[in-house]
Amino acid sequence: MPGEEEVVLRLDRPTATALADLIYNVGEHQAAGMPIVGLPEDDSERLGRVLHDLWRALGVPLPYGDLRGREPRRRI
Numbered sequence: 001m002p003g004e005e006e007v008v009l010r011l012d013r014p015t016a017t018a019l020a021d022l023i024y025n026v027g028e029h030q031a032a033g034m035p036i037v038g039l040p041e042d043d044s045e046r047l048g049r050v051l052h053d054l055w056r057a058l059g060v061p062l063p064y065g066d067l068r069g070r071e072p073r074r075r076i
Contacts, residue, residue, distance in 0.1 A: 019050060
């Protein structure tokens, strides 16, 4: 929408691919009841960093001293 502030994150190709796969799998799960496939550990870590960066860009406070792996499990 016009006048809204943009939030911009830059992603490397492997992270963008992992994010696209996750969004697709969640959408298929919701649309057709397809099981959500577990993430490989490296994809999980990549997406954890994206979420961390996104929360920071949105100004969402991170509790627990902002330690990696201790981000809040909640929706905005």
